[in-house]
Amino acid sequence: MKLIAGLGNPGDKYDLTRHNVGWHAIDELARLLDTRVYINRSGGLTGNAFYEGEKLLLVKPLTFMNLSGECLAPLAAYYKIAPEDVLVICDDVNLPLGQLRIRKGGSAGGHNGLKNIIERLGSDQFPRIRIGVGLQPEGMDLVDFVLKHLSPAEQKAAGEAEERAARAALLAVKNGLGAAMNSYNQRIKPDGEKL
Numbered sequence: 001m002k003l004i005a006g007l008g009n010p011g012d013k014y015d016l017t018r019h020n021v022g023w024h025a026i027d028e029l030a031r032l033l034d035t036r037v038y039i040n041r042s043g044g045l046t047g048n049a050f051y052e053g054e055k056l057l058l059v060k061p062l063t064f065m066n067l068s069g070e071c072l073a074p075l076a077a078y079y080k081i082a083p084e085d086v087l088v089i090c091d092d093v094n095l096p097l098g099q100l101r102i103r104k105g106g107s108a109g110g111h112n113g114l115k116n117i118i119e120r121l122g123s124d125q126f127p128r129i130r131i132g133v134g135l136q137p138e139g140m141d142l143v144d145f146v147l148k149h150l151s152p153a154e155q156k157a158a159g160e161a162e163e164r165a166a167r168a169a170l171l172a173v174k175n176g177l178g179a180a181m182n183s184y185n186q187r188i189k190p191d192g193e194k195l
Contacts, residue, residue, distance in 0.1 A: 003081050004029065004169050005044075005059040007068050007090040007113045018133035019146040021158050021165075022089040023060050025131065028166040030058055042078070044071040052174045057081075068113040069120030076121065083123040087172060089165050090114060093146060095132025097154060098161040102129050102168060102181045127177050129168055129184075131161045 008014065008023030030037050030047055037047035037058050045060040057079065061071035068088075076086055084105075090113055095101055105125035108115035118124045134154070136145045150158055164184060172180040 001055045001057060001079055001081055002085045002087065002173060003057045003059060003072065003076055003079070004087045005061065005068070005072055005089065007061065007065055007088065009064050010062045014147065016149045016155060017147050018091050018093070018150060018158075019065055021091045021131045021133060021162055024159070025089045025129070025162040025165040025169075026058055026060050028163050029169055032166055032170065033058075042071055042074040044075065046075070051170060054173050056173065066112040067116055069116035069118070072117055073120035083121050083126040086117075086121065086126040087169055088114065088117060088126060088128040089169065090128065090130055091133045091146065092130035093133060093136045093142065095130060095135075097132055097134040098157045099132035099187065100129060100161060100165055100168060100184045101132070102172075102177065102185055103127065104177055127172065129165050129180075131158070131165050133158065 006022035006026030008020035014020055026037055033049040033051060035047045035049040037045050037060055039046050043061060043063045045062060047058045049056045049058060059075060061068045063070045090111060092101060104127050107124060108118055136142055168180045168184040171183060
């Protein structure tokens with residue numbers, strides 16, 4: 001079994017913020033897999049699916065971003081899922097809006113949700129798909145930036161990136177993370193044009 005989690009914050013006021021692109025990627029993944037993510041387990045909304053012979057547990061933590069590991073670690077332990085089979089989708093303020101960065105593991109890079117997952121799993125060797133939400137404006141507080149609602153144009157770009165993130169997750173399940181990295185780790189200039 002593989003666990004695929006999209007990070008975000010519960011509640012309507014956070015729905016269209018930069019911090020919730022991971023949640024929306026899970027919604028897109030559930031749509032592609034014709035399933036629902038609605039069962040509350042261990043502080044998260046979960047759903048089950050099968051893809052290419054692999055059982056998937058889709059998760060949207062309800063523990064708020066900074067405590068994402070409080071949801072994911074118990075689920076991984078209960079289902080005996082190794083860290084390398086926990087795929088996390090989250091926002092990244094160091095990437096232009098819409099750019100994906102897929103990695104096999106590594107540091108939290110300043111992301112508090114990833115930091116908590118690393119602490120609770122006891123490992124930083126879990127794959128992650130980071131969705132660029134735009135570069136933090138100079139002088140703007142980071143919390144204010146990630147919790148700011150996306151404009152309609154930004155919502156469109158974020159939605160396209162969320163769909164690509166969901167498809168990248170499926171490709172990783174089918175052909176391995178390397179295939180997803182080769183197909184989806186494309187650089188985008190700040191104006192949205194691919195390099």
